[in-house]
Amino acid sequence: MNIKLTIAAATAIALSSFIGVSMLSSKNTSTDFHNYDHAQAASVNNETATLNSETLSEVSSLSITEVPQTQLKELEITDKDTCYHKLLNSIDYYNTASGKIETNMLNGNDFSIEYNVDMNTGNAYQHVVSFDFDEEVFCENGIVTIVNNLLQSDNISSSPAVTKSADTGNYDDDGKRVDCENGIMSYHYRLNPTNLHYASTVSIFPQEMAFGFLSDKELWNISGKENYLNRETFVIEGSTSPEYGAKLNINNFKMNIDSQTGILLGFEGYDASGVLTNYMKTVEFSNAQ
Amino acid sequence: MIKLKRMFCVLTSCATSILLINTPLFSANATTIAGIVDNDTSNPYYSNYSNTIHSFNGTWGTYLSNGYNNDSRLRQSITKGNYEWVWNANIYTTSSINWIAKVYLANASFTDPNAYYEIYEDTYITMPCHYFHLNQNLAPNGFSVFSGTMPPSPNYNGTLNPWFGLVQNSGISGVGTGADAFYFQFTY
Numbered sequence: 001m002n003i004k005l006t007i008a009a010a011t012a013i014a015l016s017s018f019i020g021v022s023m024l025s026s027k028n029t030s031t032d033f034h035n036y037d038h039a040q041a042a043s044v045n046n047e048t049a050t051l052n053s054e055t056l057s058e059v060s061s062l063s064i065t066e067v068p069q070t071q072l073k074e075l076e077i078t079d080k081d082t083c084y085h086k087l088l089n090s091i092d093y094y095n096t097a098s099g100k101i102e103t104n105m106l107n108g109n110d111f112s113i114e115y116n117v118d119m120n121t122g123n124a125y126q127h128v129v130s131f132d133f134d135e136e137v138f139c140e141n142g143i144v145t146i147v148n149n150l151l152q153s154d155n156i157s158s159s160p161a162v163t164k165s166a167d168t169g170n171y172d173d174d175g176k177r178v179d180c181e182n183g184i185m186s187y188h189y190r191l192n193p194t195n196l197h198y199a200s201t202v203s204i205f206p207q208e209m210a211f212g213f214l215s216d217k218e219l220w221n222i223s224g225k226e227n228y229l230n231r232e233t234f235v236i237e238g239s240t241s242p243e244y245g246a247k248l249n250i251n252n253f254k255m256n257i258d259s260q261t262g263i264l265l266g267f268e269g270y271d272a273s274g275v276l277t278n279y280m281k282t283v284e285f286s287n288a289q
Numbered sequence: 290m291i292k293l294k295r296m297f298c299v300l301t302s303c304a305t306s307i308l309l310i311n312t313p314l315f316s317a318n319a320t321t322i323a324g325i326v327d328n329d330t331s332n333p334y335y336s337n338y339s340n341t342i343h344s345f346n347g348t349w350g351t352y353l354s355n356g357y358n359n360d361s362r363l364r365q366s367i368t369k370g371n372y373e374w375v376w377n378a379n380i381y382t383t384s385s386i387n388w389i390a391k392v393y394l395a396n397a398s399f400t401d402p403n404a405y406y407e408i409y410e411d412t413y414i415t416m417p418c419h420y421f422h423l424n425q426n427l428a429p430n431g432f433s434v435f436s437g438t439m440p441p442s443p444n445y446n447g448t449l450n451p452w453f454g455l456v457q458n459s460g461i462s463g464v465g466t467g468a469d470a471f472y473f474q475f476t477y
Contacts, residue, residue, distance in 0.1 A: 106464075107402065107464045133462070148460070166437070169436065185429065186433075187429060187433055188434040191421060192421070198402070201403070208424045208428045215429070247400075248426070
């Protein structure tokens with residue numbers, strides 16, 4: 001199958017990969033909004049070619065990618081603090097994971113998310129499907145390629161991948177990641193080296209959920225352990241803050257957090273009447289490292 | 290078949306309320322440039338530029354009279370489009386740049402599970418420097434903060450000039466993508 005991709009995108013991907021910056025090739029048209037050399041830019045921007053797998057490989061080979069092996073951290077969940085830290089920083093506790101997720105937490109409709117990530121090699125894959133959405137993500141050779149399978153053309157965007165080694169921040173102190181100034185809260189996120197946003201945001205690196213549901217440790221408790229897909233998980237049960245809960249229509253919730261990796265394997269959110277309004281369940285999971 | 294295309298989509302852009310700080314930091318030679326770019330502060334049709342080097346066609350969603358400085362924008366569309374925050378920091382450096390970006394979100398209608406952000410630089414051609422994703426539905430209200438390092442640029446003239454940020458909606462149906470205040474900080 002031939003796929004159209006702008007030469008501009010290919011050129012920019014290679015260039016941006018070389019200099020280590022990101023690139024998005026949008027399917028949309030542009031406006032003359034910036035004061036750069038348009039004659040020069042036109043030679044980059046204004047041609048489209050047919051891209052087949054051979055060409056894509058050629059583009060990928062232009063990138064310079066270094067993915068150093070990363071040491072995994074070890075942390076045993078013993079209390080709320082370690083449980084919160086492991087969920088918030090799950091990427092420190094695994095390099096490879098694959099699985100399949102079913103959830104309604106993207107827009108209320110039922111979605112399936114298949115994923116496979118190897119942060120040792122930098123390779124990753126994700127397939128997100130619902131009745132009106134079908135998107136695949138391929139991460140290879142330092143480039144993330146997103147394909148919208150429901151569009152016949154203009155359906156690809158690309159950007160350089162994020163690696164673990166690119167983030168040199170210190171995230172040992174969870175207290176420094178949430179602060180309040182002039183009454184406005186700030187939440188400090190890490191860049192995502194899985195390069196798989198949908199799988200991350202509900203399961204394998206759920207920073208938003210960790211901040212939203214667990215940063216106030218008065219609202220939840222560890223209620224025990226459960227076997228989940230033959231994995232040991234810690235069970236968290238809690239209630240939401242009024243503002244957060246109202247937005248999500250969740251009054252109370254249950255989480256299953258994988259003991260070894262900190263990955264969120266299951267989530268159930270219930271409204272004030274006890275009706276299940278939000279769910280995420282992992283139906284297949286493996287983790288080799 | 291060859292057809293003409295252009296790379297960068299900007300359905301709308303605006304830049305108001307810029308506060309620039311030029312403060313030595315970390316060493317005698319280090320400089321920090323920081324500011325908040327907010328939208329629609331003075332004009333509901335967001336034509337109040339503090340930076341004149343841009344234009345827009347069409348609109349990016351609808352104007353909301355709430356949020357940071359009591360204004361924000363909401364896009365509800367399965368068609369992807371970019372909203373842009375422009376600053377005029379006048380940074381031109383051959384050094385690496387430590388960057389911090391804070392996006393302000395506090396609205397129950399901001400529910401996009403995959404809002405895509407980029408920071409662009411422009412020394413000779415516009416080029417994204419860094420990007421990040423945010424689930425606007427699950428992120429708690431307030432500033433969502435991201436940070437990283439831009440390596441020294443081997444660009445045409447060898448300098449980095451971080452110039453504007455943008456957000457692109459996911460294209461998922463039934464969700465709303467928000468655009469409100471954008472805080473930037475560059476140390477080099």
